[in-house]
Amino acid sequence: MEYVWIVAAIFAAGCQTARSAFQKNMISKLGDYGAAYIRFCYALPFTSLVWFVWINIPGNSIPILSNYSLMLCFLGSIFQVLFTYVLMKVFSHKSFAAGIAFSKTEVILIAFLEMLILSEIFSLPITLGILLGVISVLLLSYAKKAESFLDTIKLLFKSVTSIGTLIGLLSGLLLAASVVTFRMSIISVDGPLLDRSIFISFIAIIFQTIIVGIYMFVFKRDQLKAVFKFWKPSLPAGLCGTGATFGWFVAFGLATAAEVRAVGQIELIFSILISMIIFKEKIKQTEFIGIMLLGTSILIIINQ
Numbered sequence: 001m002e003y004v005w006i007v008a009a010i011f012a013a014g015c016q017t018a019r020s021a022f023q024k025n026m027i028s029k030l031g032d033y034g035a036a037y038i039r040f041c042y043a044l045p046f047t048s049l050v051w052f053v054w055i056n057i058p059g060n061s062i063p064i065l066s067n068y069s070l071m072l073c074f075l076g077s078i079f080q081v082l083f084t085y086v087l088m089k090v091f092s093h094k095s096f097a098a099g100i101a102f103s104k105t106e107v108i109l110i111a112f113l114e115m116l117i118l119s120e121i122f123s124l125p126i127t128l129g130i131l132l133g134v135i136s137v138l139l140l141s142y143a144k145k146a147e148s149f150l151d152t153i154k155l156l157f158k159s160v161t162s163i164g165t166l167i168g169l170l171s172g173l174l175l176a177a178s179v180v181t182f183r184m185s186i187i188s189v190d191g192p193l194l195d196r197s198i199f200i201s202f203i204a205i206i207f208q209t210i211i212v213g214i215y216m217f218v219f220k221r222d223q224l225k226a227v228f229k230f231w232k233p234s235l236p237a238g239l240c241g242t243g244a245t246f247g248w249f250v251a252f253g254l255a256t257a258a259e260v261r262a263v264g265q266i267e268l269i270f271s272i273l274i275s276m277i278i279f280k281e282k283i284k285q286t287e288f289i290g291i292m293l294l295g296t297s298i299l300i301i302i303n304q
Helices: 004-041 044-055 067-092 096-103 106-117 124-145 149-161 163-187 193-219 221-229 231-252 257-264 266-277 285-302
Strands: none
Touching: 004 067, 004 193, 004 221, 004 231, 004 257, 004 266, 044 193, 044 231, 067 163, 067 193, 096 163, 106 124, 106 163, 106 257, 124 149, 124 257, 124 266, 124 285, 149 285, 163 193, 163 231, 163 257, 193 221, 193 231, 221 231, 231 257, 257 266, 257 285, 266 285
């Protein structure tokens, strides 16, 4: 089981990359909030199917969830919904580049929360790997905005005081809170890992579909109608969302959330490779440096 969490995290990152691509493709038809919602509502049928099939396999059982684990699952769902909402605000802000970049500081925030709440202690190599990963992610976030590595560094420091940065940090904190509470929910339940991971991911998707659905019905009804109108092209986002959630939850049951999300940052490398292979985009010097640093950080973490 030593490397299962690594495989699960990389699988989740790959699914998340694909899900994001499908969501981006649907923005013109559904709007920003509609495209965000399909990650929940169209993941529900696939997650339900996985749960139904799994529970009917001889030897598998329904985990007994305490009120505590249910509360944590609900809180994780709320935090993830709030993260999605704040991220939408980042997209509409004039300093959105800074916001997106600093929302990716989630791994450091996750590590801090795990130390504070779960009394986790991270070794020096893992801490260095996490810090190196965050630095590389920040570089990659600004790589397209600058011509050289030095210009990227200048742009990064210049953006630190912007409102977009504060919004980005808030979204990163909300995502960190979501990840940590989901992990706490999973490890608070007794039973086989897959039973726990599949069941809690199923419950979480139900919570999120209902919560965001109510918001959409009240405030974004036109986009909600579009979500149901364009259900067929939205299904791939739901399928990939199911895969991503399952991968993350399995990994959270085996390793700290900070380690899991740090390895999951390989998603950025996947995104750049897709841009190069499919869209024939040229890679910049800063992107190459960022990829090398990120790859190094992941290797440091998985070799501990």
